[in-house]
Amino acid sequence: xxxxxxxxxxxxxxxxxxxxxxxxxxxxxxxxxxxxxxxxxxxxxxxxxxxxxxxxxxxxxxxxxxxxxxxxxxxxxxxxxxxxxxxxxxxxxxxxxxxxxxxxxxxxxxxxxxxxxxxxxxxxxxxxxxxxxxxxxxxxxxxxxxxxxxxxxxxxxxxxxxxxxxxxxxxxxxxxxxxxxxxxxxxxxxxxxxxxxxxxxxxxxxxxxxxxxxxxxxxxxxxxxxxxxxxxxxxxxxxxxxxxxxxxx
Amino acid sequence: xxxxxxxxxxxxxxxxxxxxxxxxxxxxxxxxxxxxxxxxxxxxxxxxxxxxxxxxxxxxxxxxxxxxxxxxxxxxxxxxxxxxxxxxxxxxxxxxxxxxxxxxxxxxxxxxxxxxxxxxxxxxxxxxxxxxxxxxxxxxxxxxxxxxxxxxxxxxxxxxxxxxxxxxxxxxxxxxxxxxxxxxxxxxxxxxxxxxxxxxxxxxxxxxxxxxxxxxxxxxxxxxxxxxxxxxxxxxxxxxxxxxxxxxxxxxxxxxxxxxxxxxxxxxxxxxxxxxxxxxxxxxxxxxxxxxxxxxxxxxxxxxxxxxxxxxx
Ligand SMILES: Cc1cc2nc3c(=O)[nH]c(=O)nc-3n(C[C@H](O)[C@H](O)[C@H](O)COP(=O)(O)OP(=O)(O)OC[C@H]3O[C@@H](n4cnc5c(N)ncnc54)[C@H](O)[C@@H]3O)c2cc1C
Ligand SMILES: Cc1cc2nc3c(=O)[nH]c(=O)nc-3n(C[C@H](O)[C@H](O)[C@H](O)COP(=O)(O)OP(=O)(O)OC[C@H]3O[C@@H](n4cnc5c(N)ncnc54)[C@H](O)[C@@H]3O)c2cc1C
Numbered sequence: 001x002x003x004x005x006x007x008x009x010x011x012x013x014x015x016x017x018x019x020x021x022x023x024x025x026x027x028x029x030x031x032x033x034x035x036x037x038x039x040x041x042x043x044x045x046x047x048x049x050x051x052x053x054x055x056x057x058x059x060x061x062x063x064x065x066x067x068x069x070x071x072x073x074x075x076x077x078x079x080x081x082x083x084x085x086x087x088x089x090x091x092x093x094x095x096x097x098x099x100x101x102x103x104x105x106x107x108x109x110x111x112x113x114x115x116x117x118x119x120x121x122x123x124x125x126x127x128x129x130x131x132x133x134x135x136x137x138x139x140x141x142x143x144x145x146x147x148x149x150x151x152x153x154x155x156x157x158x159x160x161x162x163x164x165x166x167x168x169x170x171x172x173x174x175x176x177x178x179x180x181x182x183x184x185x186x187x188x189x190x191x192x193x194x195x196x197x198x199x200x201x202x203x204x205x206x207x208x209x210x211x212x213x214x215x216x217x218x219x220x221x222x223x224x225x226x227x228x229x230x231x232x233x234x235x236x237x238x239x240x241x242x243x244x245x246x247x248x249x
Numbered sequence: 250x251x252x253x254x255x256x257x258x259x260x261x262x263x264x265x266x267x268x269x270x271x272x273x274x275x276x277x278x279x280x281x282x283x284x285x286x287x288x289x290x291x292x293x294x295x296x297x298x299x300x301x302x303x304x305x306x307x308x309x310x311x312x313x314x315x316x317x318x319x320x321x322x323x324x325x326x327x328x329x330x331x332x333x334x335x336x337x338x339x340x341x342x343x344x345x346x347x348x349x350x351x352x353x354x355x356x357x358x359x360x361x362x363x364x365x366x367x368x369x370x371x372x373x374x375x376x377x378x379x380x381x382x383x384x385x386x387x388x389x390x391x392x393x394x395x396x397x398x399x400x401x402x403x404x405x406x407x408x409x410x411x412x413x414x415x416x417x418x419x420x421x422x423x424x425x426x427x428x429x430x431x432x433x434x435x436x437x438x439x440x441x442x443x444x445x446x447x448x449x450x451x452x453x454x455x456x457x458x459x460x461x462x463x464x465x466x467x468x469x470x471x472x473x474x475x476x477x478x479x480x481x482x483x484x485x486x487x488x489x490x491x492x493x494x495x496x497x498x499x500x501x502x503x504x505x506x507x508x509x510x511x512x513x514x515x516x517x518x519x520x521x522x523x524x525x526x527x528x529x530x531x532x533x534x535x536x537x538x539x540x541x542x543x544x545x546x547x548x549x550x551x552x553x554x555x556x557x558x559x560x561x562x
Pocket of ligand 1: 063064091092114116122123124128387
């Protein structure tokens with residue numbers, strides 16, 4: 001059973017991004033980039049399924065500029081077998097990414113497609129659901145547990161009230177939440193070995209997919225900053241302030 | 250112009266996020282219709298009809314909609330939105346809305362605008378990106394705008410409506426997914442995203458036992474909801490749906506107490522719009538103090554009991 005994992009290159013979660021002076025966009029030149037943390041969890045899950053003998057080949061795919069190759073190499077070092085890079089410098093919205101992923105998933109005949117629940121840059125939380133819609137298959141979003149059986153997968157989902165389990169017919173899309181697993185650290189020999197694993201190059205045009213953006217960013221701005229308040233010396237003082245000054249008690 | 254709001258409900262009543270979403274729809278302007286897709290959901294539809302500003306309620310009632318499975322709900326939303334010629338389809342950015350709405354957007358071949366916090370014009374919206382460190386103003390070129398709404402950014406619509414309820418087709422069972430079961434956190438406390446007061450605990454609580462022994466009594470005393478940092482949830486001190494932050498719940502109560510939480514940007518993303526923030530932390534350099542209105546530097550295991558006794562006075 002083949003597993004396809006989508007990995008996105010994003011600004012590292014430790015970086016606090018700044019807005020460009022003209023307010024046209026965020027300034028991400030020269031900041032540290034990493035694999036989207038939810039996608040690390042996605043790769044880890046696929047590798048664990050393979051190690052448990054439940055999955056066969058693991059193909060990882062990324063859409064975006066040349067540097068996505070690094071992200072794909074990281075996924076290969078974690079244990080994926082093969083990579084596909086759909087290279088483009090164009091702005092890709094989730095719908096376009098989903099259309100490209102559908103083309104790749106169909107070409108690969110993947111049975112399980114694993115994505116992150118959200119990319120920590122745009123925080124859209126859309127791509128997996130859109131992909132499942134376009135492929136007319138089931139979706140197990142915000143997964144904290146994935147149980148693969150014959151022809152189906154049980155997914156436990158983190159929902160507002162707690163947890164929910166759904167059973168999906170394969171092929172299916174799963175999007176990862178934080179508690180699904182803890183991704184492994186890649187070791188140097190694996191990084192070396194990953195350099196030899198196959199990485200195929202494609203372009204959006206190869207799939208005949210229209211990737212024209214539907215949204216225009218008119219401006220970006222930093223939100224009003226909260227200023228630090230005061231330190232109080234005791235619980236008594238705090239309660240007094242909350243009652244008399246802030247009036248929230 | 251007419252706007253379709255997808256109700257979040259439990260078949261018997263409407264969940265509060267729907268009320269905030271109706272307010273966002275009012276800001277866009279136009280007739281507001283609410284779709285209730287459920288099973289034996291007439292009571293929920295009747296409740297939706299009373300929301301101020303709603304002019305029509307559509308009820309899709311069928312066994313295939315007993316649980317909000319995206320595979321079954323999305324086609325109904327698509328049918329209704331096409332038939333009604335809606336210009337906007339809105340849902341609250343809850344786990345249900347986030348699960349279903351992108352599926353609707355893809356079926357309509359339009360973009361989704363996630364988690365909006367303001368309406369600038371009928372086609373222009375503000376949404377946070379990069380954990381709320383940046384606000385992007387985006388304009389949509391699509392014929393139908395599919396939008397999830399950050400509920401804390403809009404007031405809840407009141408009662409006072411008297412809309413007609415119409416039935417609409419519930420569609421077929423898609424046969425792609427099946428509801429197996431749910432483990433819901435039982436609690437008599439207010440719901441996190443709608444709570445006026447929240448007490449959140451972090452890694453410093455050290456165990457599930459101490460989390461309940463320290464955080465819960467304080468929450469009970471204040472009539473507050475309980476939240477947690479990711480670290481506390483990962484460590485099993487608190488259930489997953491308590492997580493506040495970029496990748497958990499976004500809250501904006503009148504009063505937020507962060508107890509033993511350092512204040513990582515991912516956590517701040519979920520609570521920095523609270524009216525008053527109080528932090529208890531033994532490290533005076535903790536970043537949480539940079540956003541706190543009132544901070545106490547000290548050991549939470551002595552500060553919280555003191556707070557309890559002050560509140561009892
Ligand atoms: C208004 C707007 C402006 C933009 N401006 C820019 C810009 O200036 N520069 C720029 O580079 N991009 C830009 N983008 C594109 C943006 O960076 C994202 O690639 C796109 O919006 C997808 O959103 P997301 O990653 O938040 O999706 P989500 O739905 O949050 O992502 C979920 C998952 O989908 C998968 N996924 C998403 N994208 C990819 C990908 N490319 N390859 C492989 N898997 C993927 C991952 O598994 C990820 O975890 C812009 C997008 C919008 C909407
Ligand atoms: C992709 C991704 C998504 C994330 N999403 C979220 C999210 O949605 N929400 C979230 O919260 N985090 C999120 N995080 C995690 C975040 O980066 C932090 O790791 C997390 O918030 C830290 O939790 P904490 O403050 O409880 O723990 P710590 O950072 O360990 O802080 C504990 C604090 O307690 C204080 N302390 C210790 N003992 C005591 C005592 N006895 N009395 C008083 N104070 C004490 C310490 O001084 C310290 O400041 C995410 C991370 C990633 C990578």
